[in-house]
Amino acid sequence: MPGVVLAAKNEEGAEPVAATAALASTLMSDARAVTVFEGELTDTAPVGSAIGTVDGRHEPVRVPAHRYVSSEFARLEQERLWPRVWQIACPVDLVRQPGDFYDHTIGTLSVIVVRGGDGVLRAFQNVCRHRGNELCHGSGEGLTELRCGYHRWCWDLEGRLREVPSRKGFGVLRNDDYGLAPVQVGEWSGLVWVNLDPLADPLGEFLEALPSDTAWTRPDEYVCRAVVTTALPCNWKTGIDAFSETYHVQGIHREMIPSTDDVNSLTRIWGLHGALTQPYGIPSPRLRHGATPQEIWESFWRQQGERIGVSSRDEPGPHPPIPAGSTIRDVIEARLRSTATAAGADVVGFDSEQVMTLSQYNVFPNVTLLYLVEGFTVLRMRPGPTPDECLMDVFSYRRITDADDRRAQPRPPVVTVPAEHAPLGLVFSQDIANLQRAQRGLHQPSFTHLTLSHEERRITNLHRNLERHLGIEPSEVTGGQPWETASWQ
Ligand code: FES
Numbered sequence: 386m387p388g389v390v391l392a393a394k395n396e397e398g399a400e401p402v403a404a405t406a407a408l409a410s411t412l413m414s415d416a417r418a419v420t421v422f423e424g425e426l427t428d429t430a431p432v433g434s435a436i437g438t439v440d441g442r443h444e445p446v447r448v449p450a451h452r453y454v455s456s457e458f459a460r461l462e463q464e465r466l467w468p469r470v471w472q473i474a475c476p477v478d479l480v481r482q483p484g485d486f487y488d489h490t491i492g493t494l495s496v497i498v499v500r501g502g503d504g505v506l507r508a509f510q511n512v513c514r515h516r517g518n519e520l521c522h523g524s525g526e527g528l529t530e531l532r533c534g535y536h537r538w539c540w541d542l543e544g545r546l547r548e549v550p551s552r553k554g555f556g557v558l559r560n561d562d563y564g565l566a567p568v569q570v571g572e573w574s575g576l577v578w579v580n581l582d583p584l585a586d587p588l589g590e591f592l593e594a595l596p597s598d599t600a601w602t603r604p605d606e607y608v609c610r611a612v613v614t615t616a617l618p619c620n621w622k623t624g625i626d627a628f629s630e631t632y633h634v635q636g637i638h639r640e641m642i643p644s645t646d647d648v649n650s651l652t653r654i655w656g657l658h659g660a661l662t663q664p665y666g667i668p669s670p671r672l673r674h675g676a677t678p679q680e681i682w683e684s685f686w687r688q689q690g691e692r693i694g695v696s697s698r699d700e701p702g703p704h705p706p707i708p709a710g711s712t713i714r715d716v717i718e719a720r721l722r723s724t725a726t727a728a729g730a731d732v733v734g735f736d737s738e739q740v741m742t743l744s745q746y747n748v749f750p751n752v753t754l755l756y757l758v759e760g761f762t763v764l765r766m767r768p769g770p771t772p773d774e775c776l777m778d779v780f781s782y783r784r785i786t787d788a789d790d791r792r793a794q795p796r797p798p799v800v801t802v803p804a805e806h807a808p809l810g811l812v813f814s815q816d817i818a819n820l821q822r823a824q825r826g827l828h829q830p831s832f833t834h835l836t837l838s839h840e841e842r843r844i845t846n847l848h849r850n851l852e853r854h855l856g857i858e859p860s861e862v863t864g865g866q867p868w869e870t871a872s873w874q
């Protein structure tokens with residue numbers, strides 16, 4: 386039987402220009418030097434739902450800093466977290482057809498996701514049962530078998546051993562005893578999820594309220610346009626923490642302040658996961674004197690210009706006329722709807738709040754899902770070779786409402802690019818630029834603990850769940866609200 390070249394398409398070499406262009410067109414605005422917004426901020430803004438209030442008797446939450454820099458802690462994660470937790474492997478769009486495959490690696494672990502000839506999606510540990518060679522690398526299509534490159538043992542796509550060269554030398558070797566090790570697999574929101582623990586609770590239980598809470602977005606209409614991986618100089622938790630609070634908007638994303646209410650962003654936590662709902666088109670209450678329609682227009686243009694059909698590199702100019710009885714937010718909403726519609730997204734059924742809001746979900750432990758009406762982005766942080774490194778994967782989706790048009794979309798390119806070449810948009814690029822500083826600071830001897838506000842409670846929730854998964858008892862997280870009341874709003 387002829388073998389299939391498993392290295393197949395990808396990854397480093399494959400169509401980086403197309404992938405990064407697709408990413409640039411689906412994230413917010415282009416990164417470039419912008420004028421920092423100089424509006425005066427106040428520290429006495431009303432306490433909104435993003436900040437929340439805590440019982441005055443409680444101390445701030447404190448989390449040991451060594452969790453972000455210690456090799457010992459990273460080893461504990463490798464042993465007890467990654468082999469047991471549900472995690473995203475890849476977009477479903479990468480494994481739609483029989484023979485499509487994707488190799489999901491996390492630390493030392495590797496899982497092959499493959500669509501069988503029978504149309505069933507399966508996942509296996511990526512290891513040959515002869516002498517442990519890795520079976521498969523990268524992603525691709527057209528696979529008809531899983532053949533080890535070392536001594537050419539061969540399995541079918543259902544994981545059954547089919548062929549052993551010079552079989553007689555092994556004595557009695559039964560194919561049925563040498564199937565590939567199955568991995569639990571599931572699908573939700575255009576994503577393939579895997580869990581290496583055969584005894585883990587089903588995916589539906591792990592996801593808690595996420596499917597019901599996101600059902601309004603019609604997640605099946607999103608199509609993946611690109612998967613881009615970038616190495617970052619920080620711990621995976623330093624990376625994901627930057628997407629788990631909006632406290633830093635007034636520090637790092639000053640341009641957002643006139644058009645983003647970072648104070649009244651509904652924040653929720655279930656058990657493992659959390660969510661933030663962030664309104665756009667209105668100024669932050671942190672702005673002492675509010676913002677004029679022109680300031681709101683310029684702010685939205687600079688951070689999210691592509692969403693309203695303009696290049697954020699261009700100068701905004703005066704805002705469009707505002708009809709009587711309307712606001713600049715209404716004007717932006719109308720532009721956003723027409724831009725989305727022109728790109729094939731039916732957004733008529735979404736109300737104003739849904740169109741002008743970012744719905745962000747923090748999925749334990751290492752993912753954030755960002756839903757906009759016209760697009761969907763997955764940000765995943767994977768551990769790197771040392772605690773000071775990680776891999777950031779961005780899966781970028783567009784809404785395409787017509788089912789035939791969706792099916793006609795090409796398989797998304799999968800590429801790895803250096804951080805400086807990743808077209809991550811202004812806001813993400815600001816986050817990324819700060820991560821190395823955030824990681825280096827964590828090494829300083831005087832810095833023993835992070836001190837967290839209620840506004841950063843999604844980070845606290847990560848750590849409380851993390852230590853539960855790692856078997857750390859008693860809890861090393863002190864202060865804050867009691868764990869029993871963790872489902873704070
Ligand atoms: S290690 Fe795979 S065939 Fe030998």
Ligand SMILES: [Fe+2]
Binds near residue numbers: 627633637638
């Ligand atoms: Fe940020």
